[in-house]
Amino acid sequence: MGNLLKVVFLGVAGFALLVFLTAEKPKQILANDNVVKIAKYDSIPSEYELVGKDGKIKRETLFKKGQETLIVVGNHDSLAVVKELPTMFNIDLPYVMVANISSAPWFVKKMFIPGKLEDLNEGTNIPMIYDFDGDMVNALYVTDNAKTKYAAFLLSKEGTITKIYEGSVKEGALDGSMTKEEMKSALKPLSELIKK
Numbered sequence: 001m002g003n004l005l006k007v008v009f010l011g012v013a014g015f016a017l018l019v020f021l022t023a024e025k026p027k028q029i030l031a032n033d034n035v036v037k038i039a040k041y042d043s044i045p046s047e048y049e050l051v052g053k054d055g056k057i058k059r060e061t062l063f064k065k066g067q068e069t070l071i072v073v074g075n076h077d078s079l080a081v082v083k084e085l086p087t088m089f090n091i092d093l094p095y096v097m098v099a100n101i102s103s104a105p106w107f108v109k110k111m112f113i114p115g116k117l118e119d120l121n122e123g124t125n126i127p128m129i130y131d132f133d134g135d136m137v138n139a140l141y142v143t144d145n146a147k148t149k150y151a152a153f154l155l156s157k158e159g160t161i162t163k164i165y166e167g168s169v170k171e172g173a174l175d176g177s178m179t180k181e182e183m184k185s186a187l188k189p190l191s192e193l194i195k196k
Contacts, residue, residue, distance in 0.1 A: 041159035051117040051128040070095035074150030080174040089191035102134025
C-alpha cells in the first residue's frame with residue numbers, strides 16, 4: 001500500500017512538474033499613456049476561433065467592412081451579464097464578445113475553459129471569440145484581466161475601433177449573484193451609448 005501511494009504521489013508530482021516546465025508564459029500587455037486607444041480594422045487578427053465552432057473564421061466574415069459592430073471584451077463573470085444585452089435592451093447593432101482568457105495557464109485554457117465558455121454562450125447567437133493567445137486583447141490594448149470587468153469598443157463604418165465604455169459586474173455573476181434588475185442597471189450605460 002505504501003509503494004502504491006509513493007507511485008501515485010510521484011506520478012502527480014511528475015505531471016505537475018511537466019505542466020509547469022512546458023507552460024508558456026502569458027503575453028504581457030504593457031500600458032502606455034502615450035498610446036492612443038484607437039485601433040484600426042487591419043490591426044486586429046485576420047482569423048479567429050469561435051466558441052462552439054470548429055475551425056477558424058476569417059475577420060471579414062465576423063467584422064464586415066462598412067458596418068458598425070460592437071465588440072465587448074470580458075472575462076467569465078462579465079460576459080455572463082453582457083450576453084444578456086440584446087434581451088434587456090433593443091439593440092440593432094451587431095456585436096461580438098471576446099473571451100479574455102489569455103492570461104490563464106495553458107493547461108486550464110485547453111482543458112477547462114472551452115467547456116465553460118460553451119456553457120456560457122449556450123442559447124445565444126452572439127459570436128464569442130476564444131482569444132487563446134491574447135491577439136485580440138493586445139490589438140485593442142486591453143490591460144485589465146479582472147473577471148468582473150469588461151470593455152466595449154465600437155468598430156466604425158470607416159474601420160476605426162474606439163473604446164466607448166468600461167464597466168463592471170458583481171463578483172460571482174456567472175453563478176447567479178446578480179438579479180435581472182442589477183444586470184439591467186449594469187448594462188444600461190452601455191446600451192445608451194450605442195442606441196441610434
